[in-house]
Amino acid sequence: MQILENEPMNKHTSFKVGGPARFFVKAESVDDLKEALAMARENRLPHFILGNGTNLLVSDKGYEGVVITLAGEFSEIADMGKGAFKAGAAVPLGRFARAALKQGYAGIHKLAGIPGTLGGAIYMNAGAYGQEIGTHCTQVVTLDEAGNIRERSASECAFGYRQSIFQKSGAGGAQAETILSATFQLESANTACESPEQTVARLEAELQECMAKRKATQPLNMPNAGSTFKRMERGSADMPQQVAPGYYIEQAGLKGYRIGGAEVSTLHANFIVNAGGATAKDILDLSDYVKAAVAKKFGVELQREIIMLGEF
Template structure:
């Protein structure tokens, strides 16, 4: 296990903010994960596993614990029989989408623009343009705090909108590290499509993303979760960005953090933002939308450390 001290988390998060983690480790095996857990227990400190840090806001004060990042050994793809594929948790979604397109498999190609790895996508049931990671997933492998490897069928993962059983386990202090997942994809030819057709659909989604999202600025994706219901006057409008924009908050700034002028549900690091700036701006947005529409926005971004 590669163990470091006082690793700046600004180098490991897409928002480019965050202070030092007291300890930081790269895990390349189940043995490494077990060693990391034991180390954290011996030091009496919390342990948190990250992927590519694309949905994470780490405090400027850092994290007084151990952050573990899965290494290259967990970034592998294995073809199984019948258009099935087993994927390591550290595999970037962009690579996964590309590989499946090249093999003529449909079911993952619209996820290409999501900036993150498979483990994080499973944890939050990531999705875009009508595809969610859970739609093709058939089982998930994980390691619990005792080092026991567990395999769950998709029916036992409690997938919902931006939700999985792994969030519940973490909240209950029984967090598990997602290490791999297996997917049942569909051969494009059985749908009357080719790899070129899948490529075209992927490029269309990428073009929409580029046109509507601030991809040129550090961000963590959607700041707030989609609503279950809108305001009284707009009950079917469930997009947080709509209400944020209607509250006049596009372009609003606190310090270096800004509500994107391109997509109001994105808070971007516009110029040297701190984690405090970003957190305070998200809370300001929540308060203004609640005041104007009576709607409670819930953060999609995970906060780590003391703010």
């Protein structure tokens, strides 16, 4: 187990901002993880489980707690046959999606462009292009606050739009359960009129189409944390079916609007980017400004999708 003190979090987040974490721990086994959680309890510090940091905004002041990142045994994928897979929480989602695709299994292949880890994807029920990670999940294994291994069925995970039961907090704001791994049952995409090789090629073509759309519509060349605001259940009174936050942000004339080094992307209005030298406060202030402007113009209340860590 590796322990670093006062580790700059701008090295570990896609926004490239954030002050130091009091402790930064790399846990490569369940025993390492238990030790890291015990260290947090003994020092009366909160803890946070970090994936790839691609949906996270860390305060400029840093995080007076223990940031834990998983590696080692949490980075393994097991092919259990007949479309059943088990993947560790630290497995990159793209790696898992491609591993299943190469075996001719569909259901999560369009998620390969999402830059997070499997644990983070389960935590927020990540989705894209009509697919969600929770749809084919059958079981999630976690470590609870008491140090017990827990197996949750898919129904117990309470997957919904960008949410799961794992988003609930424990004492002191800590995550109540740490995701260790998840099991999936995927369906074969093979049809009677094509060979297994043709099936894989077709799935790969679908994936590449999604990747091309992502590249054409998202500011992938600038530091960002994905969609800033969640898709809404309903739109404004004038357009009740409009559920895309980017539509309202763009119609409010906010594309390209800046506060400090933070900017509403000129490519996709629901992305805030670090246009150079942004601070976490710049990004937070800009998201607050966007929320207020959209609410004033359309009466629509946007909800942030990005996780906030530390004191702002």
